[in-house]
Amino acid sequence: MASSSIPPTMRAWSYKGRGQPADVLKLTSDFTTPSPSNLGPNDVLVRIEYTALTPSASTLISVLPNWIHTLPAVPELVFSGRIAALGSNVATVRPGLTKDDPVFGGTTTQLYLKGHGALADYCPCPAEQVVVKPEDISFRDAAALAGNGVTAVEILEALALKKGDKILINGGSGATGTMLVQCARAIVGESGSVVATCSEGNSEMVKRIGADETIDYRKHDPLHEYLAKEHSETRFDAIADTVGIQDLYAHSPEYLHENGRFVNIGAMHVQSGLHSLFGYIWSQCVNLLWPKILGGTPRWYKMVTATPNQSTLSRSGELAEKGLLTPVIDSEWEMEDVLEVGSSTVISLLI
């Protein structure tokens, strides 16, 4: 269903080739708006209110080969906004969803590879990947819930945490880490224990949102040696690594229970080209497939790739409504100022 109020061109940040975001990203106001008449039958077009700026977007801009996707491409995947147009079959797959509904969600890798992203005025995405925003949650918080909130929900499901557990969250001050600390605290309760790594300046904030103990990763490097020394007697039941440090998993038997679970999402070190990406993929294959009897790490391992869908989005919205998940947002930026964001520690959003 086309909408006459959608302008033919829009503001969008886009890049025409691989490189460092600061070098290749350009803001234009005459970028062609995704046409409502070209929407997939099950897709919607969203008028973006907020986009969460993520480290993953910078990684994709700097490592994806040009031939793999349509250029110019708009980065970022998750957003909050309002439905601007609906594909011809949306009434069947998502009955009740209507134009102007306030939503949060995320677009797909497939649409991203066709050049569509959320750092623009409009973004297409499958109707299955948006949910109506709860009234009490602001558009600003909803964009954060669509990305790191959904990631935290999926990590916690994989970890199967329960009351009384002891959990380590590596990267506890980050966008994902701050969500995990809050939810983990609520699940393990006062009889459990939440330990999180962060830099010294963020320690107070991380304790305020629920950690019992913080570890300054800069002071205790390598982290796995510190953990083996301090946490080998009372080991962890679960470890969530939002940074992606291979040694943390490789040495985990020294501080993670035999039946403990290790979930990784991080790729913070994948920044500088394809060799780094392939190295990361290789380490994931080793962690998942290398047989224990041939020296594989004898601990349960999962690499979570978060997907915003009806279930994960609704769950993160519900947790936020109950006050168990409050996005920690360190700054908010106008669309024009995206390149000034730099390496922000928690989360930054675009109006």
Ligand SMILES: NC(=O)c1ccc[n+]([C@@H]2O[C@H](COP(=O)([O-])OP(=O)(O)OC[C@H]3O[C@@H](n4cnc5c(N)ncnc54)[C@H](OP(=O)(O)O)[C@@H]3O)[C@@H](O)[C@H]2O)c1
């Ligand atoms: N798989 C998925 O579905 C998925 C979803 C979301 C994110 N991710 C990935 O997860 C990672 C984290 O994302 P995010 O948005 O949470 O990042 P973020 O907001 O930038 O947070 C990074 C966190 O890592 C800490 N940190 C930085 N360098 C570190 C180091 N060398 N050792 C230990 N901790 C370090 C930071 O601590 P301080 O700031 O206190 O120094 C902070 O707590 C990224 O690689 C991102 O691409 C994956």
